[in-house]
Amino acid sequence: MSFDAAIIGLGYVGLPLAQEASKVGVKVLGFDVNQGVVDDLNAGRSHVDDLSDADVAAMVEAGFHATTDSEQLAEVKTLVICVPTPLAEDGGPDLGPVNAAVATVAKHLQPGQTVILESTTYPGTTDEVVRPVLEAGGLTAGVDFHLAFSPERIDPGNEKFGAKNTPKVVGGHNEASGDAAAAFYGQFVDTVVRTKGTREAETAKLLENTYRHINIALVNEMARFCHDLGIDLWDVIEAAKTKPFGFQAFYPGPGVGGHCIPIDPNYLSYNVRSKLGYPFRFVELAQEINATMPAYVVGRAQNILNDDAKALRGSTVLLLGVTYKPNIADQRESPAVPLAKQLMERGAKVQYHDPMVTNWTAAGDGVEGVSDLNAAVAAADLTILVQNHKSYDIDALAEASQRFFDTRGAAHDSEKAERL
Incomplete structure (x- = not known):
């Protein structure tokens, strides 16, 4: 042929x-x-x-x-x-x-x-x-x-x-x-x-993804100070996006992943530095902010457990969703990896559940997969929603948990849930 x-x-x-x-x-x-x-x-x-x-x-x-x-x-x-x-x-x-x-x-x-x-x-x-x-x-x-x-x-x-x-x-x-x-x-x-x-x-292509990279970094940084100021950023975004012009909604999260956003802007930054001799400061600052989000999530997780008189060391932390975006199996550059590693470095026992991933080894052998989602959520000291797959009933899972940390703004009805 x-x-x-x-x-x-x-x-x-x-x-x-x-x-x-x-x-x-x-x-x-x-x-x-x-x-x-x-x-x-x-x-x-x-x-x-x-x-x-x-x-x-x-x-x-x-x-x-x-x-x-x-x-x-x-x-x-x-x-x-x-x-x-x-x-x-x-x-x-x-x-x-x-x-x-x-x-x-x-x-x-x-x-x-x-x-x-x-x-x-x-x-x-x-x-x-x-x-x-x-x-x-x-x-x-x-x-x-x-x-x-x-x-x-x-x-x-x-x-x-x-x-x-x-x-x-x-x-x-x-x-x-x-x-x-x-x-x-x-x-x-x-x-x-x-x-x-x-x-x-x-x-x-680099401009498209640098635009997203920088705006994600903006809302990630806002998530930090809005939390400290007692402001619900998710409600802020919902209000802001009602404007029919001049605004596009971006959302905070535990980090950025995939084959584009964590990588492509660095190509442009690298090219500017190597050929022109000066930094692309917007990109480098955005990379710094986005790269530190897993550590920020770990810090918030520790504070949530402290409120229950528990230490992160020795606690069981269940991660829900380890892919880089919802409803696919692609794990490239998933923020779940640095999140799991940093939790384990602080002594937590880390488990994961993901309907799209049957065997997750990217974070090392210390992460245990669970098959019975409801039992695992009930038993874990803290459940962290990392990726919001459509098969998850977030409000029901939050209600069944001991404590629930929602990094995707999906939980609304449970007093046990704290949002990023």
Whole structure:
């Protein structure tokens, strides 16, 4: 079978993209270095929250095929790189996965192909990192092959917006490259938004998530002083968001998690420091505030137990929800990890319950999973709502608990509940 496009990296970004393309008749080759992922997909088994086994089976029926054989990349017209870019130890992006993917593409690059990078990174990556590797074989970007950047905007678990109806930002190395990339996405995405170039497209993604990062930090800091002043911040937000213009509601929490908010703004901050020699102060302050929220939650937990004449050391603390957002199994950068570790460092016995996670080891072996939720809530000295999954009846759980600390503003009717 011949293929029209290859999606390189079949995770939370690449697989939904492949699904939408397959729906309109684009023959998609999925490439991944993980043989287990490839075998599961070809057998109709999904490994991401947003696609069911039936969804993957329908893709296979439509002609989708996954492989670890990079030789097949030479046979497609469009190649889209969707590999992760985690943070490196120095605070910048770890481009290891991107570099590996680009090297693989370069080995098989053919004249007339279009290469699109979707992996989130710092401005200039497409031109300064990707292009030289692809051109090393003698072909020229914008002449012999097209090169573009189109930031991924996948929001796992979002039931309203997916790959099809989320506008697709596209920036080409030149106009012809932008045209080619826009034509590819235009087959299955409702709206394509063009930028002047790759750097603008790269920076647009970072601006989106930096905006959220900073505003989350704002309400996290407000949560602290509102508590000290006896002000119900959750009520404040509900009142403020009735304004039909000029305000968007953000909510405090035990920390930020996921594949974007804790990571992407740091790419921009790193880029500013490394290239311009001065700090991006808003981002760095926001990172400082958000990163200290787990410690703040631990301090509040200790105070709640003190009110019951209990010490944190020796108390049983039950964490409800350990994923980074509700109703999905994704645990990337979940604030539950530093929260659990800091509780254990202070001598607490930490347990967890999560309907989406059967085996949680991210915080170490000292955290015990519980299967009987009601019994665990009744027995724990303190129950902390970390992630509000829809299967939780928060008010009932709060009422059944000895003490309940709600970091998501979901409990309303119990005197035993204290909100962040």
